[in-house]
Amino acid sequence: MSSTSTHVVTRFAPSPTGHLHIGGVRTALFNWAFARKHAGSFLLRIEDTDQARSSESSTRGILEDLAWCGIDWDEGPEFIDEIGRPIGGDPRSVGSFFQSKRLDLYNRVIDEMIERDLAYPAFDTPDQLAALRKEADAGKQSFRYKRSPSYDRTKALERMRAGEPCVVRFHNPDKVVRVVDEVLGDIHFQPEHTDDFVLRKADGFPTYHFAVVVDDQHMGVTHILRGQEHLNNTPRHVALQIALGYRTPVFAHLPLIFNADGSKMSKRDKDKAAREACNKALISAEMIAEMLTIVEPPIVADEVRQWQSDKRRGLSADALRVLSARINITLPEIDVEDFRRAGYLPDVICNYMALLGWNPGQKNPDGTDLEKFDPAFLAANFSLDRIGKTNSRFDRAKLASFNQSAIAAMPDAEFAERFRDWCDVYDPSILSRFDAARLDLLCTAAKPRVKTLSEVASPVGPVGFAFIPDHAVAFDHAAVDKALKKPVDSTTHGVTTGAALLRDFASELAALDPFTAEAIESSLKAFTESHGVKVGSIAQAIRVAVTGSTVSPGIGQTLAILGLDSCKSRIDRCLREVSVAVA
RNA sequence: GUCCCGAUCGUCUAGCCUGGUCUAGGACACGGCCCUUUCAAGGCCGGAACACGGGUUCGAAUCCCGUUCGGGACACCA
Numbered sequence: 001m002s003s004t005s006t007h008v009v010t011r012f013a014p015s016p017t018g019h020l021h022i023g024g025v026r027t028a029l030f031n032w033a034f035a036r037k038h039a040g041s042f043l044l045r046i047e048d049t050d051q052a053r054s055s056e057s058s059t060r061g062i063l064e065d066l067a068w069c070g071i072d073w074d075e076g077p078e079f080i081d082e083i084g085r086p087i088g089g090d091p092r093s094v095g096s097f098f099q100s101k102r103l104d105l106y107n108r109v110i111d112e113m114i115e116r117d118l119a120y121p122a123f124d125t126p127d128q129l130a131a132l133r134k135e136a137d138a139g140k141q142s143f144r145y146k147r148s149p150s151y152d153r154t155k156a157l158e159r160m161r162a163g164e165p166c167v168v169r170f171h172n173p174d175k176v177v178r179v180v181d182e183v184l185g186d187i188h189f190q191p192e193h194t195d196d197f198v199l200r201k202a203d204g205f206p207t208y209h210f211a212v213v214v215d216d217q218h219m220g221v222t223h224i225l226r227g228q229e230h231l232n233n234t235p236r237h238v239a240l241q242i243a244l245g246y247r248t249p250v251f252a253h254l255p256l257i258f259n260a261d262g263s264k265m266s267k268r269d270k271d272k273a274a275r276e277a278c279n280k281a282l283i284s285a286e287m288i289a290e291m292l293t294i295v296e297p298p299i300v301a302d303e304v305r306q307w308q309s310d311k312r313r314g315l316s317a318d319a320l321r322v323l324s325a326r327i328n329i330t331l332p333e334i335d336v337e338d339f340r341r342a343g344y345l346p347d348v349i350c351n352y353m354a355l356l357g358w359n360p361g362q363k364n365p366d367g368t369d370l371e372k373f374d375p376a377f378l379a380a381n382f383s384l385d386r387i388g389k390t391n392s393r394f395d396r397a398k399l400a401s402f403n404q405s406a407i408a409a410m411p412d413a414e415f416a417e418r419f420r421d422w423c424d425v426y427d428p429s430i431l432s433r434f435d436a437a438r439l440d441l442l443c444t445a446a447k448p449r450v451k452t453l454s455e456v457a458s459p460v461g462p463v464g465f466a467f468i469p470d471h472a473v474a475f476d477h478a479a480v481d482k483a484l485k486k487p488v489d490s491t492t493h494g495v496t497t498g499a500a501l502l503r504d505f506a507s508e509l510a511a512l513d514p515f516t517a518e519a520i521e522s523s524l525k526a527f528t529e530s531h532g533v534k535v536g537s538i539a540q541a542i543r544v545a546v547t548g549s550t551v552s553p554g555i556g557q558t559l560a561i562l563g564l565d566s567c568k569s570r571i572d573r574c575l576r577e578v579s580v581a582v583a
Numbered sequence: 584g585u586c587c588c589g590a591u592c593g594u595c596u597a598g599c600c601u602g603g604u605c606u607a608g609g610a611c612a613c614g615g616c617c618c619u620u621u622c623a624a625g626g627c628c629g630g631a632a633c634a635c636g637g638g639u640u641c642g643a644a645u646c647c648c649g650u651u652c653g654g655g656a657c658a659c660c661a
Contacts, residue, residue, distance in 0.1 A: 015661045050660055126659075133658090142585040142657050167659050184588065193586055193657090201659040208661045232587060232656035253588085256654070260594075352595095355610090359596060369597060369609040388596080391654060395594050398611040408624070449623045462622070483621095524620085539620035551622045 008040025009220045012066075012073070013212065015047040016058040019335035020065035022394070023227070023257045023265060026353040029378070030225045030254065030387075032071045033354075036379035040222070044076030044088065045215060048100045049205045063087075065336035069346045070375050075219075094219045099211045106206040109214055109244070110168055110199060114157070118243050119199055120147060121160040122169045144195035147171060168200040170210075170240060177235035182252040182384040189235040197236055213237050217246040225384075228253045228391075252384050255357045256391045259332075265394060270331045271307070271314045277329045278308065291326045295319045333396075341426055343453025344399065345418070348406045350375050352399045356392045358382070372402065404451040416443040422453040430457055434466075441517070441561045442466055445553035465547035466561050470569045473548045475577060483540040483550060484578050491532025498541030499578050501531065505538055506571045515564045517556035524555065545574035 010031040014024055035042035044066070048054035059077070066073070067081040076097045078088040088097075096102055113119035122145075124132075129145075136143035147169070160166055174191040181187060199210040206214070216224065231253045241248050259265050278288060285308060289301040295318050307313045315323070324331045333339045339349055351373060360381050362370040373381075407415060416439065423430045434442065442456070442463055449462035459467045484499040493500070505527050512519050528535050539555045546567055552558045559567050 013661090017661080047661060053660075122659095124659095129658085137584075140584045144585095144657080187587070189587080195657090198659050203659075205659090207659070212661090227655095228588070229655060230661095233661095235587095255589085258654085262653085355595065357595095361597070363597095363609085367609080371596090371610055385600095389589060390596095391589075392596090393594060395611065398595065401611055404624090528620090534620080536620045543621065549621090553622075555620065 006222055007220075008035055008038040009043065009222045010035045010040065010225060011043045011045055011216070011219065011221050012071075013045040013047050013215075014062050015050060015053070016055055016062060017050065017053040018058055018267065019337050020062045021265070021335055022333070022339065022349075022353070025065075025069055025071070025336055025349065026257065026356060027226060027254060028066060028071050029069070029350055029353060029375075030358065030382070031223075032073075033375075033378045033382035034223060034225060034384070035074070037382045041074040041092075042072075043094075043219060043221070044073035044097060045219070046077065046098045047208065047211065048098055049208065049211055051100075051203065051205060054100070061337070065340075068340060069336060069350060071350075092220070099206070099215065102211070102215065103204065103206075105218065106200070106211060106214055107204075110206075110210075113170075113199070113244070114168065117153065118171055119168050120151070120153060120171055121156050121166040122147075122196075122198075123156070123159065123164065123166045142193075144193065145169065146196050165202050167198045167202055169196040170199050170236075170243070172196050172236075172239055173243070175239070177238050179231075179234045179238055179251060180248075181231075181234075182250055183255075183387045183389060184231070184253055187231075187234075194235065194239060209233060209236050209240070213240045213244070213246065216249060217241070217244070221249055222247075223250045223252065225252045225254060228256050250384075252387060255388055257356055258391060258393050260393050260395060262393065265334055267334055268311070268314060269334055270320050272311070273329065273331055274315070274320055274323055274327075275308060275311075277327055278323075281327060283327065288323065291323060292319050295322055341454065343422055343450075343455065344403050345406055347374055348399070348403045350378070352402050354378050356394070357388050359386055359388070361386055372405075400451040407450060407453075408448050410447070412440070412444050412447060415447045416440050419443050419446075419453055419456055423457070426454070427457055438561060438563070441557065445557040445561060449553065462551075463553065463561070465552060465558070470566055470573070473546070473570055473573070475544065475548045475574060476550075479544045479548070479550045480578060483537075483544040484574075488533060488537045493531060498537055498544075499575060501533060501538045502541040502545055502571060503575060504531070505542065506568070506575075509559070509571075510564065510568060512564070515560060517554070517560040519556075520559050521554070521556035542571070546570045 012024075012028040012031050014020065014028075020028075032042045034040075044063075046059055046062075048059070063077060063079045067079060067087060072081070072085075072087045074088075075090060075092065075094070076088040078086065080086055090097070110119060114121070132145075133143040156166075172194045174194060176191055177189045177194065179187045179189070197209055198207050200206055215221075234251060234253075238248055240246075257265060259269065263269075285301045285304040288304045288308075289299060292299045292304070295316065299315070299319055307315055320331060331338070333342055333344075336349075340346075354373075355371060360370050360373065360377075362381075364370050410418070420431065420439070431439075446456040446461070446463045450456055455461040456463060457467065458464055465473070484502065485497055487495050488497055488501065490496050490501070505524070508523055508527060509520070512523055524535065524538065528538060531538075540550055542555055543550055543552050543558065546552075546558060546562060553561075562570070
């Protein structure tokens with residue numbers, strides 16, 4: 001492949017029938033990286049030839065998702081990203097980038113093909129086709145449509161011109177088709193497996209196979225990187241290209257990505273997880289419907305029952321979100337939007353996805369494999385020959401680990417900014433509940449402990465204590481026993497308890513000014529020295545009093561985040577409850 | 584069922600093309616220890632894989648064939 005003579009053009013061509021799937025991110029990313037690497041163009045084309053399933057809102061969502069990932073397209077629908085940068089456009093005048101707006105082109109090509117008998121109208125009804133399929137099935141053969149030898153072309157053309165509804169099929173020559181794939185090598189498909197597939201549907205829209213070939217030609221696409229599920233479509237595309245005298249682009253079929261259990265990653269996984277959790281917890285349809293009354297449109301118990309019993313049924317994204325929050329489960333992330341909401345960083349997502357099927361094959365200075373890199377590195381190092389052949393499983397734990405280390409490596413201020421951006425979109429109330437200084441403290445404490453941004457705001461996350469009202473702190477029994485009631489040796493007070501130490505320390509705390517993490521820590525040091533106790537014995541007592549558990553960030557940070565009033569209130573309440581329990 | 588593709592630790596993978604340096608390396612996860620006011624992070628250590636069978640060769644994870652297993656495609660969806 002000579003990189004000097006050809007201007008590389010790659011493309012990502014989603015159909016706008018939903019959100020951008022995480023698997024789509026990798027396909028888009030590889031096409032993007034390949035174009036960048038060769039100083040070519042990456043274009044985005046919207047394949048909206050399925051009139052029933054395509055939607056404009058879905059198109060917008062996909063553009064947003066791609067842009068958020070940092071995958072910018074040189075050509076395609078115009079879009080302004082979050083920092084006001086324009087993406088897309090049509091510098092070579094090859095648009096439109098919506099297939100639904102290219103019908104004239106497809107029809108011109110179809111007419112020419114019919115003229116040359118490269119294509120022909122067919123009038124079979126769906127029922128007839130179903131019967132043929134059934135017949136083939138019974139004969140243990142795979143069904144393939146071929147024009148019958150008795151086909152009367154003249155008559156068929158007359159019927160078509162008379163306006164009789166029909167599809168147009170490709171008159172596929174019986175020839176061996178060779179597919180050259182940069183990942184898989186040469187693959188040969190025998191003539192007996194070719195078929196006369198449909199080029200134009202009865203509704204006048206092109207099929208995927210036809211539109212893709214025409215568009216790739218007319219848009220000058222040189223390299224097609226796509227999922228392996230398209231491998232069996234490729235001989236069709238190549239046969240069409242040959243018949244039409246088109247260039248054959250370079251193909252690279254990417255290995256597939258599955259769930260950890262080997263199942264297909266699908267939107268239905270969210271329904272499955274929610275359904276199983278409801279069943280396990282014996283939550284009735286009525287209770288679920290009750291939880292979902294706030295969803296628009298409201299969902300009634302009958303619908304819930306159907307959803308519970310029928311695996312093929314799905315609840316709306318909103319409904320699933322509300323339900324999962326109410327029953328306190330985490331839904332599996334499937335779409336880019338899910339990962340964004342969960343608080344994964346776009347660069348980390350790109351990094352991790354790139355590793356599923358591609359590997360830079362380089363070492364770090366310490367001898368370990370180079371695995372962590374940014375999009376710029378990918379753009380500079382991406383190559384087809386390092387794409388693997390084996391399917392992979394999506395490992396959320398590894399993604400989370402990458403995200404955690406990326407977060408930990410960030411300066412505090414940057415992390416706080418990222419978290420504020422996240423709040424803006426997903427939970428703006430946090431921004432009004434915490435003043436700027438407290439939010440910064442919270443972020444500093446959370447940063448080394450969270451894997452995602454959403455974890456910062458989670459009541460069960462490492463700084464969850466800050467999101468619980470003072471009166472609602474639940475004191476863990478075992479923690480209370482261990483940190484407050486168990487005897488503690490003090491050189492000045494003899495045998496005492498955490499609770500007693502806590503009472504003493506609380507008054508010192510009240511006198512602290514300023515109430516900062518550093519001041520609290522040094523006051524704590526002084527207290528332990530004067531009382532001759534270990535730091536742990538008092539620190540754990542405080543921790544249990546203000547968080548209800550023995551786990552929290554550093555005690556200075558923990559108290560500073562809460563502020564003096566909240567600390568006092570929590571400590572008082574704890575002491576009260578403990579003494580009641582003791583008495 | 585037919586066609587197509589694939590096969591290295593639990594998972595992602597390096598190594599394979601250009602056989603020996605591989606008693607197979609790394610990462611995530613897991614277990615242990617250390618550090619420590621808890622948690623997280625960090626440090627150290629550990630268990631863990633060439634699917635199987637034939638060939639070629641002095642020598643095979645690497646090349647060839649077969650078996651098995653896994654996956655994909657078989658629409659007027661894309």
